[in-house]
Amino acid sequence: MADTPGHEEYTRNMATGASTADLAIVLVDSRQGILRQTRRHSYIASLLGIRHVVLAINKIDLMMYAQEVYDGIVADYMDFARDLGFETIVPIPLSARYGDNVTTRSQNMPWYDGPILLEHLERVPVEKDMAEKPFRMPVQLVTRPDLNFRGFSGELASGRVAVGDAVAVAKSGQTSKVSRIVTMDGDLHAAEAGQAVTLVLDDEIEVSRGNILVAPDARPDVADQFRAKIIWFDADAMIPGRSYILRTEADTTPATITGLKYQVNVNTFAHEAAKTLNMNEVGVCNISTQSPIVFDAYKDNRATGNFVIIDRLTNKTLGAGMIDFALRRSLNVTWQAVEVNKKAHAELKAQNPPFSGLPVFPLRASRRSPMRSRRSSTPRASTPIFWTATIFAMASAVIWALRPKTALKTSAGWPRSPG
Numbered sequence: 439m440a441d442t443p444g445h446e447e448y449t450r451n452m453a454t455g456a457s458t459a460d461l462a463i464v465l466v467d468s469r470q471g472i473l474r475q476t477r478r479h480s481y482i483a484s485l486l487g488i489r490h491v492v493l494a495i496n497k498i499d500l501m502m503y504a505q506e507v508y509d510g511i512v513a514d515y516m517d518f519a520r521d522l523g524f525e526t527i528v529p530i531p532l533s534a535r536y537g538d539n540v541t542t543r544s545q546n547m548p549w550y551d552g553p554i555l556l557e558h559l560e561r562v563p564v565e566k567d568m569a570e571k572p573f574r575m576p577v578q579l580v581t582r583p584d585l586n587f588r589g590f591s592g593e594l595a596s597g598r599v600a601v602g603d604a605v606a607v608a609k610s611g612q613t614s615k616v617s618r619i620v621t622m623d624g625d626l627h628a629a630e631a632g633q634a635v636t637l638v639l640d641d642e643i644e645v646s647r648g649n650i651l652v653a654p655d656a657r658p659d660v661a662d663q664f665r666a667k668i669i670w671f672d673a674d675a676m677i678p679g680r681s682y683i684l685r686t687e688a689d690t691t692p693a694t695i696t697g698l699k700y701q702v703n704v705n706t707f708a709h710e711a712a713k714t715l716n717m718n719e720v721g722v723c724n725i726s727t728q729s730p731i732v733f734d735a736y737k738d739n740r741a742t743g744n745f746v747i748i749d750r751l752t753n754k755t756l757g758a759g760m761i762d763f764a765l766r767r768s769l770n771v772t773w774q775a776v777e778v779n780k781k782a783h784a785e786l787k788a789q790n791p792p793f794s795g796l797p798v799f800p801l802r803a804s805r806r807s808p809m810r811s812r813r814s815s816t817p818r819a820s821t822p823i824f825w826t827a828t829i830f831a832m833a834s835a836v837i838w839a840l841r842p843k844t845a846l847k848t849s850a851g852w853p854r855s856p857g
C-alpha cells in the first residue's frame with residue numbers, strides 16, 4: 439500500500455505510488471467536496487492504469503453524517519470521472535477518525551447500505567495478474583562464472599517461463615529454448631512474474647545486458663520513435679528539442695521530445711496547445727531515442743510500457759511516461775527473408791504472365807520498396823505491351839517491304855466526280 443499526500447506539489451509521489459497499484463482510494467474531505475487535486479490525482483491514477491477507485495468521502499462526522507452531503511459529492515465525482523475509464527467507482531461515506539464504515543459498519547449512517555471499506559478491498563476483483571501477460575524478462579546480468587556456464591539473470595517483468603519454452607531476444611529477433619531455470623535455491627521447472635531467476639539457453643545466442651527475453655509468439659515493439667504521455671515533475675519546464683536520458687525497464691538512451699502534441703487540462707480533459715510542460719502538467723508527446731528501445735504499449739503491459747526522463751547532468755528524475763505506440767519501426771529490425779517465386783510474384787501483382795521462362799525479379803525483403811526501383815516507363819520484356827509492340831513493328835516492316843511498286847488505281851470502280 440502506498441500512502442501519497444494530496445497536495446499538488448506531491449504529484450511525483452502520487453504517480454510513483456500509482457504506477458504499481460491496482461486500486462486507488464481517493465480521499466475527499468466532506469467539508470470541501472471535489473477539489474482540483476481530487477481531479478488531478480484521479481486523472482493520473484487513470485493514466486497509470488488503475489481501473490478501480492474507492493471514493494472515500496471522509497470526515498462525514500463533521501457534516502453530521504448527512505446523506506445530502508454524500509450524495510452531492512458522489513454526483514460531482516461521477517460526472518467528472520465518467521470518461522476516465524475506471525471499471526469500478528465505489529463511493530463510501532466514512533469517518534477515518536471515528537472508524538465509521540472503515541472496518542465495521544457505522545450505526546450513524548443507517549441510510550447507507552453499500553459496502554464498507556475493508557470489506558470492499560477484500561472483495562474487489564483487481565486486474566489480471568502480471569503472470570497472465572506475455573513473457574518478458576529484462577536481462578540485468580550475464581552470468582558467466584566459467585566456460586561451461588552462461589546464464590541470463592533478471593526478474594520476470596511479466597508472464598511465465600518453463601524449461602523447454604522457446605524464447606526470443608527482443609532486439610535481434612533470435613530465438614532459443616530454455617534449458618535450465620537456475621535460482622539460489624536450486625533449479626526450477628517454471629517461474630513467473632516477480633521471480634528473479636537465471637535462464638540458461640540451448641544455443642549460444644548473443645544476449646547483452648539490457649536486452650529483453652520475450653515470448654516469440656508475442657513480441658514487443660522495437661523502435662526509436664514513439665508517442666507517449668508524460669507527467670512532468672520538475673520545476674524546470676520540459677523543453678522539446680532538449681536532450682534528456684530516457685530509461686525503461688531495460689534500456690537507457692539519450693532522447694529528445696520531438697514534438698509536444700498537446701497538453702491535457704486535468705480539470706476538463708481538454709487538449710490544449712502548449713510549447714512546454716510545466717511542473718505537474720501532463721502532455722502527449724512524440725519522442726525520439728538515439729538507439730532503439732524495446733517496449734509494449736502501456737495499456738498492454740505496465741512493466742514494459744513505462745519510462746522515466748532523467749536529467750543528463752544531475753541524474754534527477756524529471757518526468758514519467760507511458761508509451762502509446764511506435765511511430766516508426768526501428769531500422770535495425772531484421773526483416774524476415776521471403777522467397778517469392780514466379781507464381782507468387784504474378785499473384786501478388788494480379789498478373790497472368792503470357793510467357794514462361796522470362797526473368798522475374800525476386801522481391802527482396804528490403805526497407806526500400808522493390809516497386810520503387812522498377813517504376814520505369816520503358817516496357818519490360820516480361821510485359822504483354824512489349825510483345826504486342828514488337829509484333830506490330832515487325833508486321834509493319836514486312837507490309838512496307840512488300841508494298842506494290844506501281845501506284846494503285848485507288849479510284850477504280852468508284853464513281854468519278856463529274857468533270
Ligand SMILES: Nc1nc2c(ncn2[C@@H]2O[C@H](COP(=O)(O)OP(=O)(O)OP(=O)(O)O)[C@@H](O)[C@H]2O)c(=O)[nH]1
Pocket residue numbers: 442443444445465496497498499500532533534535536
Ligand atoms: N473529524 C475528523 N477528522 C479527521 C478525519 N480523518 C482525518 N481527520 C483529521 O484530519 C487531519 C489530517 O489528517 P491526515 O491523515 O494527516 O490527512 P492526509 O490525507 O494524510 O493529508 P496529506 O497527507 O497532507 O495529504 C488530522 O488532524 C486528522 O485527525 C475524520 O474522518 N473526521
Ligand SMILES: [Mg+2]
Pocket residue numbers: 441442443444
Ligand atoms: Mg498523509
